Amino acid sequence: MRYLIITILIFITHATFFAQTRRMNNSATEKSFTSEDQSRTIQPLLQKAERQFRASDYEGTFFTLENAVAQNPNSPEALLLRAKFKKIVGMTMEAEEDLRLANRINPLAANLYGYNGSGGLLKILSMQPEEAVQGLNTFQKLTYYYQALDNKILDDKNKDVEIQAIGDIIEEIEADRLDDALEMVNNVLIDFPKSAITYDLKGFILKKQGKFEDALDAFSKSVSVEPDFAIGWYNLGRTERSLNHFKKAKTYLDKSIELQSGLTKAYFERALLFKQIGEKEKAIDDYNTIIKMKGDTYMEAFSNRGLTKKMLGDYGGALADLNQAIEEFPRNAELRKNRGNIHLLFGLHRKAIDDYTQAINLDENYAEAYYNRALAFFLIYDKISGCVDLGKSISLGYETAIKTRDYFCTE
Numbered sequence: 001m002r003y004l005i006i007t008i009l010i011f012i013t014h015a016t017f018f019a020q021t022r023r024m025n026n027s028a029t030e031k032s033f034t035s036e037d038q039s040r041t042i043q044p045l046l047q048k049a050e051r052q053f054r055a056s057d058y059e060g061t062f063f064t065l066e067n068a069v070a071q072n073p074n075s076p077e078a079l080l081l082r083a084k085f086k087k088i089v090g091m092t093m094e095a096e097e098d099l100r101l102a103n104r105i106n107p108l109a110a111n112l113y114g115y116n117g118s119g120g121l122l123k124i125l126s127m128q129p130e131e132a133v134q135g136l137n138t139f140q141k142l143t144y145y146y147q148a149l150d151n152k153i154l155d156d157k158n159k160d161v162e163i164q165a166i167g168d169i170i171e172e173i174e175a176d177r178l179d180d181a182l183e184m185v186n187n188v189l190i191d192f193p194k195s196a197i198t199y200d201l202k203g204f205i206l207k208k209q210g211k212f213e214d215a216l217d218a219f220s221k222s223v224s225v226e227p228d229f230a231i232g233w234y235n236l237g238r239t240e241r242s243l244n245h246f247k248k249a250k251t252y253l254d255k256s257i258e259l260q261s262g263l264t265k266a267y268f269e270r271a272l273l274f275k276q277i278g279e280k281e282k283a284i285d286d287y288n289t290i291i292k293m294k295g296d297t298y299m300e301a302f303s304n305r306g307l308t309k310k311m312l313g314d315y316g317g318a319l320a321d322l323n324q325a326i327e328e329f330p331r332n333a334e335l336r337k338n339r340g341n342i343h344l345l346f347g348l349h350r351k352a353i354d355d356y357t358q359a360i361n362l363d364e365n366y367a368e369a370y371y372n373r374a375l376a377f378f379l380i381y382d383k384i385s386g387c388v389d390l391g392k393s394i395s396l397g398y399e400t401a402i403k404t405r406d407y408f409c410t411e
Helices: 002-024 033-055 058-070 076-088 092-105 117-124 138-155 160-175 176-193 196-209 213-225 230-243 245-260 264-276 280-293 298-311 314-326 333-345 349-362 368-381 383-395 401-408
Strands: none
Touching: 033 058, 033 076, 076 092, 176 196, 176 349, 196 213, 196 230, 196 368, 213 230, 230 245, 230 264, 230 298, 264 298, 264 368, 264 401, 280 298, 280 368, 280 401, 298 314, 314 333, 333 349, 349 368, 368 383, 383 401
16 A cells, blocks of 8 residues: 555656756757767766655655666666666566666666676676685695605505605696606606505696596506595596586595595595585585584685585575685685675675775786676676676786676766
């Protein structure tokens, strides 16, 4: 009933308002605006309309939006805000007409300005959830080998030569001298042809060199020599996942976890596999296991769990995990950008801008952060800053920004 009364009131005042508008725009006023002048002029009106709507001043909201559209009839944001308001008060046909006009001017605007809900914003944000995964560095991947060497020293003091050689190989891998490391591996295998850890390191090197099939052969020999060698099964699973052999990858990762339940790297890799095949809830279960164990992939699990929750639409849970990950990795630009995305989806535009800015401060060539900050600037009606950021994003090679700039930054 309340909206019906408002609708009737709007229709009664509609004719009067446009009579006033025609008088304001007739030649006697001798007032002209460029498109840029008009764009700047209506921003306070749009902000005023939002304040009036939040205060339940619907008549004031209507008049302010009508004024904004009258002053700049080619403003998609003004048309869309008016369309949203008309839709709320039951003026469905008029709302659809405003939407049609806005889409003709700028087909991206309805997603940006929330007409299509948060799902629309997701379509134009630079999200890249798979690429944004917090991975394991080389040292983390090699930690297991140091532990294995410690165990060998305790269990078999007669293999000092092999142990020393393996230690030297690991140092070469850490220094990224892979060809030298591979030569050393082959020499060790001549003297120790049943060394599971050496075959495994050979696979590790070959995988880093992009020789996946050769790496699989080396890892297979590792578990053939020593069937209970958990890291060998883990690396087999990791390599099969890289080749998109998901069924084999899961079998091997399950085997590594069965052999060593505390091998958090295997849970981490299996979680990435689950995400890749669309079983995101199972991925979260594996991240939860890692976090409970507080293993060496603990903080990466927080980061990735947050990204997975975001993919599932649990933005509150994602924000909590990303906050904790940022505490641990304060200089990680990608985490800052991802948290900025969450803030933007929550409507916290200035917090989003702060996160994107921090990401850019950490990585001045972060094209996607410039792009997303541009969208955030548009949402607070700062078109100039937004267009500057789009230009920077384009200069850094982010091609998506070209289309966005063409729609938002040309008059």
